[in-house]
Amino acid sequence: MLERLAPDLHSIGPNPRNLLGIEDLQRPEIEHLLERGRFYKAVRRTEKLTTLRGRSIVNLFFEPSTRTRTSFEIAAKRLGADTISISALGTSLAKGESLVDTLNTLAAMNPDIIVMRHAASGAPHFLSRYLSTAMINAGDGLHEHPTQALLDALTILEVKGSLVGLRVAIIGDIAHSRVARSNLHLLSKFGADIVVCGPATTVSRNLTRLGPGIRLTHQMREAVRDADVIMMLRVQLERQNVEVFPKGEYFRYYGLSLEHVGLAKPDAIVLHPGPINRGREISSEVADSQRSMILSQVENGVAIRMAVLEWVCEE
Amino acid sequence: MRLLIRNGRAIDPATGLDAKRDVLIDGASIVAIEPRIECPDARVLEAEGQIVAPGFVDIHVHLREPGIEHAETIESGSRAAAAGGFTSVCCMPNTFPVNDSAQVTSFIVERARRTAAVHIHPIGAISKGSKGERLADIGAMHAEGAVAISDDGIPVMNSGLMRRAMKYAASFGITVIDHCEDLNLSCGGDIHEGIQSMRLGLGGLPSCAEDVMVARDIILAADTGARIHIAHISTASSIAMVRHAKSLGIPVTSEVTPHHFALTDERIPGYDSNFKMKPPLRTQRDIDASIEGLADGTIDCIATDHAPHTGHTKMQEFERCPFGVTGLETALGLALENLYHTGTMDLPRLVQLFTNAASDCLGLDHGRLRPGREADVTLFSTEREWTFSVNNTLSKSRNSPFDGTEFRGGPTATIVSGEVVWTAEEGLVKR
Numbered sequence: 216m217l218e219r220l221a222p223d224l225h226s227i228g229p230n231p232r233n234l235l236g237i238e239d240l241q242r243p244e245i246e247h248l249l250e251r252g253r254f255y256k257a258v259r260r261t262e263k264l265t266t267l268r269g270r271s272i273v274n275l276f277f278e279p280s281t282r283t284r285t286s287f288e289i290a291a292k293r294l295g296a297d298t299i300s301i302s303a304l305g306t307s308l309a310k311g312e313s314l315v316d317t318l319n320t321l322a323a324m325n326p327d328i329i330v331m332r333h334a335a336s337g338a339p340h341f342l343s344r345y346l347s348t349a350m351i352n353a354g355d356g357l358h359e360h361p362t363q364a365l366l367d368a369l370t371i372l373e374v375k376g377s378l379v380g381l382r383v384a385i386i387g388d389i390a391h392s393r394v395a396r397s398n399l400h401l402l403s404k405f406g407a408d409i410v411v412c413g414p415a416t417t418v419s420r421n422l423t424r425l426g427p428g429i430r431l432t433h434q435m436r437e438a439v440r441d442a443d444v445i446m447m448l449r450v451q452l453e454r455q456n457v458e459v460f461p462k463g464e465y466f467r468y469y470g471l472s473l474e475h476v477g478l479a480k481p482d483a484i485v486l487h488p489g490p491i492n493r494g495r496e497i498s499s500e501v502a503d504s505q506r507s508m509i510l511s512q513v514e515n516g517v518a519i520r521m522a523v524l525e526w527v528c529e530e
Numbered sequence: 531m532r533l534l535i536r537n538g539r540a541i542d543p544a545t546g547l548d549a550k551r552d553v554l555i556d557g558a559s560i561v562a563i564e565p566r567i568e569c570p571d572a573r574v575l576e577a578e579g580q581i582v583a584p585g586f587v588d589i590h591v592h593l594r595e596p597g598i599e600h601a602e603t604i605e606s607g608s609r610a611a612a613a614g615g616f617t618s619v620c621c622m623p624n625t626f627p628v629n630d631s632a633q634v635t636s637f638i639v640e641r642a643r644r645t646a647a648v649h650i651h652p653i654g655a656i657s658k659g660s661k662g663e664r665l666a667d668i669g670a671m672h673a674e675g676a677v678a679i680s681d682d683g684i685p686v687m688n689s690g691l692m693r694r695a696m697k698y699a700a701s702f703g704i705t706v707i708d709h710c711e712d713l714n715l716s717c718g719g720d721i722h723e724g725i726q727s728m729r730l731g732l733g734g735l736p737s738c739a740e741d742v743m744v745a746r747d748i749i750l751a752a753d754t755g756a757r758i759h760i761a762h763i764s765t766a767s768s769i770a771m772v773r774h775a776k777s778l779g780i781p782v783t784s785e786v787t788p789h790h791f792a793l794t795d796e797r798i799p800g801y802d803s804n805f806k807m808k809p810p811l812r813t814q815r816d817i818d819a820s821i822e823g824l825a826d827g828t829i830d831c832i833a834t835d836h837a838p839h840t841g842h843t844k845m846q847e848f849e850r851c852p853f854g855v856t857g858l859e860t861a862l863g864l865a866l867e868n869l870y871h872t873g874t875m876d877l878p879r880l881v882q883l884f885t886n887a888a889s890d891c892l893g894l895d896h897g898r899l900r901p902g903r904e905a906d907v908t909l910f911s912t913e914r915e916w917t918f919s920v921n922n923t924l925s926k927s928r929n930s931p932f933d934g935t936e937f938r939g940g941p942t943a944t945i946v947s948g949e950v951v952w953t954a955e956e957g958l959v960k961r
Contacts, residue, residue, distance in 0.1 A: 238729070315845055335847035336731035337801030356849070358731030396731060421728040456718035456733070 231349035232527045235339050236359035237400040245365070245401065251522035252369045255293075256515065266525055267296035270327040275318075276353070277303040277333045282489055282513060283353050283362070287330050290520035296327075314338065315345055322348045328527055331355075336393075349527040357391050357454060363488050364397035366519040368405075370512050371444055374484055378405035382480070384438040385409065386469060387448030387496055388417040391455060394488045395448055399425050412438035413469060416459040435469055442479040447471055447487045450496050462495075471497045476506055484508050532556050533948060534569050538577030538909065542584060542899035543882035553582055555905040558947040562901055575950070577909055580942050583881045584899040585617025585906025587888040588858065589678075590707075590761055590785060590833035593619075593650070596637060597626025602838040602926045604638065607858070608646035610836070610925040612952040614858035615884075615941030617906035618649040618896045619836075622682045623660065630655035630666035635674040647951045647958070648944075649906070651677040651894065656695045656706065660684040665695060672702045678892045680707035682761065683808065683853070685743065687713055693750050700756035705783075705892050707759045710743035710768070711735075711808065720849050722795040722810040730801065732848065735810045737765040744768040748775040751782050759891050760784040762835050764809040766819035773828040783891045784823075785833040788857060788864035789931060791820040803844045803851035804931045807837065821868070824883060825875050831888035834861050838927030856930045860918050862910060863937035870912065871938060877912070884908075905948035912939040914954065924958065 237245070258264070272291045276284050284300060291298040312320075314333075321329065328349045331339050336356030343350050354360040368378065375381055383402055389395045389411050402409050403426030410430050411418055423429045432438050439445055450465060476483065485497075485506045493499045501507060533555040540551035540563060552567040553560060588611065594602035604621075611619045621638065623629035629638060635652050642650035654671035658664045660681040668679055679699055685708060686692045696706050716739035721727050723734025744760055748771060751758040763769055763784045775782045789807065794814055798805040805811060823829035837854025844851050862884070869875050885897035885908075896906065917936050920928035944952040950959050 313842065313845070314847060333847070335849050338847045341801045341847060356731050390728075393731060396729075419728065421725050424725045425729060 231347060232529065233343050233350045234361055234523055234527060235343065235350065235352045237361045237364050237397045238359065242404055245368070245404065248365055248519070248522045248526060249369055249372065251525060252365065252515065252519040255521040256518035263295060264293055265295045267291065267294040267528060270296040270528060272296050272298045272328045272330060272524065273321055273326045274298060274300040275321070275329055275331045276300070277331070278354070280332055280353070282516065283332065286513070286516040287353065287520050290517050290524055293517070294521055294524055296524070315342065318342050318346055322346050328524065351523060351527060354393055356393065357396070358393050359397045360393040361397050362516070362520055362523055363394050364401040365523070366512055366516045367398055367446065367486055368401055369515045369519055370486060370508050371484070373511070374508070375443060378402060378407045381407045381443045382441055383407050383409050383444040383446060384412060384442040385446045385448065386412045386435065386438055386471065388450055388459065389413050389422060389448070390417045390419065390459070391451050392448045396425070398446060399429060403428050410438045414460045435475060436478060439475045440478045442483050445471065445476070445479060445483060445485045447485065447497050449488060449490065450492060466495055470495065471501050473498065473500050473504070476501055476504070486512060489513070531948070532569060532572035533575060533945070533950070534567060534572040535575045535577050535582055535907065535909070538580050538582035540582045540899060541878050541881045543878050544886040544898050545900065547899070548878050551582070553899070553907065555907070555945070555948045558905055560899065560901050560903050560905045563899065575909070575943065580909050580911050581877060581881070582899070583908045583910065584885040584897045585944070585946065586615045586862070586884040586908045587618045587894065587896045588616045588834050588836070588861070589620045589831065589888050589892055591619045591621050591836040591858065592624065592838065592854070593621040594625060594838060595641060596634070600926070601840045603645070604641045604650060605645035605647070606924065606926045607836070607838070608642070608648045608650060609958055610856070610858040610923060612647045612944045612946070612958065613924045613941070614860070615862050615908040615910055615944055616648060616858060617908060617944060617946045618651065618894070620651045620653050620677060620892065622653050622680060623655040624683055628655050628660050629653070629671070629676070630658050630660065632667060632670035632674045635671045635676050639675045648946050649896070651675065653677060653707065654679045656681045656686055657691065662686045662688055662691060665691070665698060668699055669702055672704055676704070677894060678705045678707050678759070680709065680761070682707070682709045685709045685711050685713070689746055689750065692747070693754060696750055696754045696756035696758060700754065703893065705757045705759050707761050708743065708747050709761045709808070710740045710747065712739045712742045715739035715742065719810070720806060721798065722812045724795060724813065726795040726798060735808065737767060737812065740765050740809055741767045741771070744771050748772070748780055748782055751775070752778070752780045755781065757781040757783070762787050762790065762809055762833070763820070763823070763829060764790045764812050764816060766816050769819045769823040769828055773823070773826070776828060783830045784828070785831050785888070785891065786820045786824065786829050787833060787835045788861045789855060791817055791824070792864045792868050793931065801848040803846070803848055804855060804929050804933070806848065806851055806853055807835070807855050808853040821874055824869065825879070830891050832861065832865060832883045833888065834858050838925050839929050840927060844929045854929070856923065856925050856927055858925065859923060860930065860932045860935070863918065863940045864932070866912055866939035867937065905945060907945040908941060909943040910939065910941045914940055914942065916940055916954070
């Protein structure tokens with residue numbers, strides 16, 4: 216009989232609360248997070264809170280990020296937590312250590328929360344099976360970016376009041392977008408009427424099976440007509456193994472111009488997760504217009520991340 | 531040394547035998563199969579309530595030796611085979627170095643002679659280094675014991691080379707086995723392209739990547755008249771094409787793995803790489819087509835594609851994990867569960883899929899239970915209840931999607947050349 220050395224790595228410690236994706240969340244949990252986000256937004260910025268005093272949070276970013284990482288850091292600091300940010304370049308992964316070993320090492324230092332961004336879909340799900348530390352997914356590959364969908368929902372709700380029956384157009388490279396996936400799950404759970412739009416190489420019929428209320432079109436005008444919300448996605452050439460559209464003509468067919476905004480409802484708003492590529496997926500005129508909620512999204516990002524950090528620490 | 535297997539239900543699909551028989555083995559040969567045999571000096575193996583079948587043949591395994599011995603060796607893989615009821619296995623050439631020469635082939639044959647618990651037949655590469663450029667030394671490998679050729683996981687994309695390989699192999703009477711995957715269509719994929727790949731944000735391996743190559747291979751078989759064997763067929767369309775090709779008399783055969791008729795992509799638990807293999811787990815429609823194909827003969831046999839990988843290579847981000855799962859020890863249990871206990875097929879047909887039909891795909895001399903034949907015999911029960919655990923596997927690797935699965939029915943004893951090498955009660959008997 217061969218000797219078995221592989222350890223039993225399952226179920227170490229109590230199951231912590233994680234935020235890995237919107238798909239796993241129930242509507243009441245999302246409503247709670249949005250309500251707490253609204254609460255934190257109303258709290259005066261100068262006030263330093265003590266909600267997470269004595270807690271330590273590790274921000275572990277294996278992909279470049281400015282806004283998400285900064286937003287998590289500010290959120291943690293406003294709640295009184297201690298934060299450490301690590302970018303992948305300085306880690307022992309560069310020395311050939313496996314992801315599980317790196318995370319186990321960090322977890323052995325007993326942080327309360329690990330916030331992780333990783334280029335591989337499912338990396339936090341895979342790790343959470345082996346870790347007893349609470350984990351927040353700050354974006355995994357093409358899969359989900361749950362805090363982005365929450366902050367988008369908060370932004371929409373501030374202007375529109377409700378998501379039910381709201382016409383939302385999501386435009387761009389849907390197949391390669393974790394932002395789109397998280398938003399589709401959230402908006403679908405809340406009864407929005409969603410149209411996803413992009414070239415057929417990035418928008419497949421399988422998308423309509425992610426949840427109720429999702430339709431497809433490859434025509435920009437059809438997507439934006441009578442929309443309440445236009446959600447643009449960043450063109451992420453770095454995520455495409457192969458060219459899924461000729462990038463030179465992308466703006467011509469799927470870029471958002473003022474003319475398109477004119478086809479939407481008069482009070483329609485435009486969202487973009489950033490960073491924006493002016494002239495690639497969105498024209499400067501639209502990005503800088505009154506309709507654009509881009510900076511409001513960034514502001515709401517801090518409030519939502521405060522709500523999420525608080526939530527995973529709850530008993 | 532004589533061995534008497536008594537009171538079992540003997541099934542030999544090649545002759546249509548299905549009756550209660552005693553089987554007497556003398557040395558390495560079967561000497562008699564009769565309703566009642568008295569032989570006082572023979573060791574007795576009581577087989578009441580069990581099936582006595584020809585030794586099972588698996589024409590598609592990876593034994594990882596030479597070069598990847600930390601995942602499997604010829605010795606460990608052959609023991610896992612014995613525990614699965616297999617008495618003969620054919621090992622794919624994707625080792626380090628690739629089995630593309632007479633030297634590597636003869637190394638495998640020699641290692642098998644010294645360490646293996648069951649018969650090992652090497653499969654040689656189609657092209658040098660499986661690079662898809664120049665033909666490997668097919669004749670020389672065959673002379674050393676290679677029974678077929680394949681570039682398995684690194685399939686030949688160049689149809690001109692494939693056509694020449696099929697013609698050339700035919701002149702030695704050996705079959706070309708193709709892992710049908712158009713690498714330009716499957717590039718970057720991790721699981722079946724469908725709702726699951728969309729949900730999980732994983733790259734898709736579309737069915738068409740397999741179908742395009744199955745179509746090509748059928749066309750080349752019709753053109754050359756040379757035999758082609760489609761490995762691990764997994765899509766309803768490919769099965770339909772093979773059925774049509776067979777109706778036209780084109781020399782094509784095919785196999786399916788147990789995991790492909792037992793699991794769909796919807797059964798993949800969150801990013802568990804023990805469910806990651808090529809071809810990927812597909813849909814219920816594809817499973818239904820596989821089972822129909824097995825029942826009507828479109829699919830000739832069951833093969834495991836046993837693909838051991840070490841724990842550390844499978845314990846990574848899903849997209850970085852290698853493709854493949856182990857399968858030797860769970861094959862019969864899965865076949866009984868999905869094909870026999872469901873009432874889809876009778877035992878003689880099920881036995882055939884593991885024995886003479888598998889053997890015939892490559893023209894091997896195995897899979898018969900008859901006096902005068904090599905005494906390779908598999909005993910199994912349709913009712914024995916047992917649970918598969920990777921903690922007890924005889925493979926060196928643990929990458930099975932069936933850890934913890936409870937089975938009704940499985941092998942009870944494995945006899946290779948007249949020697950009992952494994953029993954359910956005692957485990958590995960032969961050292």
